[in-house]
Amino acid sequence: MAGKSRKIQNFTPLTLYLSGPPTPIKKARINITGSKSESNRLLLLQALYPNLKIENLSNADDVKVMMEGLKVTSGTVDIHHAGTAMRFLTAYFATKESADVTLTGSSRMQERPIKVLVDALRQLGADIEYLKTEGYPPLRIRGKKLERSKVSLPANISSQYISALLLVAPGTQKGLELELLGEITSVPYIKMTLSLLNEMGIKSSFSGNKIKVGPTDTISARSIRVESDWSSASYFYSIAAFSEIGTHLELTSYKDKSLQGDRVLADIYRHFGVETRIEGSTLHLIKNAHPGKPGEDKDVVFNFHLADAPDIAQTIAVNCFGLQIGCRITGLHTLKIKETDRLEALKIELTKLGARIEVSDHHLEMTPVDHIEKDVSIATYKDHRMAMAFAPLALKTNLYIEEAEVVSKSYPDFWRDLEQLNFQISQTDH
Ligand SMILES: O=C(O)C1=C[C@@H](OP(=O)(O)O)[C@@H](O)[C@H](O)C1
Numbered sequence: 001m002a003g004k005s006r007k008i009q010n011f012t013p014l015t016l017y018l019s020g021p022p023t024p025i026k027k028a029r030i031n032i033t034g035s036k037s038e039s040n041r042l043l044l045l046q047a048l049y050p051n052l053k054i055e056n057l058s059n060a061d062d063v064k065v066m067m068e069g070l071k072v073t074s075g076t077v078d079i080h081h082a083g084t085a086m087r088f089l090t091a092y093f094a095t096k097e098s099a100d101v102t103l104t105g106s107s108r109m110q111e112r113p114i115k116v117l118v119d120a121l122r123q124l125g126a127d128i129e130y131l132k133t134e135g136y137p138p139l140r141i142r143g144k145k146l147e148r149s150k151v152s153l154p155a156n157i158s159s160q161y162i163s164a165l166l167l168v169a170p171g172t173q174k175g176l177e178l179e180l181l182g183e184i185t186s187v188p189y190i191k192m193t194l195s196l197l198n199e200m201g202i203k204s205s206f207s208g209n210k211i212k213v214g215p216t217d218t219i220s221a222r223s224i225r226v227e228s229d230w231s232s233a234s235y236f237y238s239i240a241a242f243s244e245i246g247t248h249l250e251l252t253s254y255k256d257k258s259l260q261g262d263r264v265l266a267d268i269y270r271h272f273g274v275e276t277r278i279e280g281s282t283l284h285l286i287k288n289a290h291p292g293k294p295g296e297d298k299d300v301v302f303n304f305h306l307a308d309a310p311d312i313a314q315t316i317a318v319n320c321f322g323l324q325i326g327c328r329i330t331g332l333h334t335l336k337i338k339e340t341d342r343l344e345a346l347k348i349e350l351t352k353l354g355a356r357i358e359v360s361d362h363h364l365e366m367t368p369v370d371h372i373e374k375d376v377s378i379a380t381y382k383d384h385r386m387a388m389a390f391a392p393l394a395l396k397t398n399l400y401i402e403e404a405e406v407v408s409k410s411y412p413d414f415w416r417d418l419e420q421l422n423f424q425i426s427q428t429d430h
């Protein structure tokens with residue numbers, strides 16, 4: 001390995017050198033904190049209905065900035081890289097009568113579109129102004145009572161605009177009625193929002209392309225336990241898939257009836273020989289077969305459509321590459337406007353490792369390779385999921401992960417948890 005190495009400290013930017021555990025992983029138990037998506041929804045609802053208690057809240061940076069943002073009514077709120085905080089707080093401040101805030105974020109956040117949500121809120125009567133570029137943060141928001149309750153908006157760019165409106169709807173005078181235009185993307189996230197409203201005792205309906213949420217003055221006191229994060233679990237699915245038969249990983253605080261669309265991991269990873277069981281609140285991942293069948297079936301191309309689960313696309317792409325199997329992943333039209341252009345980032349970094357990969361605006365395709373390059377340095381593009389999706393590959397080849405601190409956006413304990421699995425991780429000035 002090149003460069004000097006030392007144990008992980010809090011220096012940034014942090015380049016890590018990773019290799020797999022010296023002996024195969026047999027059994028391990030990992031605590032993952034609450035879903036960042038559920039946490040940020042419940043925090044907004046708690047601001048509207050203070051007698052809501054939240055358990056197992058996520059410790060992600062995106063959740064910390066949401067909490068801080070909700071305390072503010074004037075001045076500047078900087079939500080850094082948090083898409084949900086940006087969208088949810090836009091709707092929150094627009095409907096909070098005492099608010100007069102500038103809502104901003106990282107340079108990447110200022111490139112992530114918000115026009116659909118701003119247009120919808122303006123249709124309802126909100127007062128929002130663009131401070132730099134039309135259609136993008138930063139925004140100046142002066143909160144007021146919304147005059148109207150019906151709105152139409154495109155649903156094919158980000159479901160977060162829709163969830164943002166649904167979350168503030170019960171606090172408005174007449175509730176809201178949304179008409180969704182075009183093909184609806186990331187649908188499970190919309191259903192998650194409605195399910196949480198329902199758990200709070202707030203009435204809603206979703207039929208065809210119409211969603212209605214009624215006004216609700218008060219709720220009875222209650223406590224909601226956030227399920228642990230399924231997107232974070234994806235990295236352990238990937239580790240299990242790369243491990244020997246018999247490997248058994250346990251992840252804590254999951255639910256049989258999950259609200260998170262990324263629970264589809266359980267079905268997807270069956271194809272890679274990982275069985276899922278939920279017993280009590282423990283999620284068990286057990287490697288019990290090789291992916292596909294050896295011999296002729298090694299050439300099988302796995303097809304996945306991930307329009308409902310965009311956040312696990314990177315994990316699955318890297319996993320297929322490392323398992324040396326072909327894949328075609330579709331439904332990825334939202335990946336270009338996330339923390340980075342994830343399709344382009346995957347193409348560049350996987351190619352360094354030897355992948356044969358093609359991408360378009362909405363899909364990626366890979367043919368299997370015989371060889372994986374060693375000691376490649378993976379750039380992460382300020383995207384937590386680039387770092388975490390590539391890390392499990394250390395079970396197949398040694399690699400560097402650049403700007404490894406990015407993981408804190410959703411999973412601050414990620415590197416500590418990999419060390420718990422005995423991954424060999426050192427900080428390097430490579
Ligand atoms: O509502 C949410 O909590 C999220 C919705 C999804 O975004 P899009 O709807 O923009 O695809 C997802 O990618 C994001 O990580 C979290």
Ligand SMILES: C=C(OP(=O)(O)O)C(=O)O
Nearest residue numbers: 081082083084311338339
């Ligand atoms: C896309 C993501 O987050 P957000 O849009 O909330 O920034 C993510 O966590 O993968």
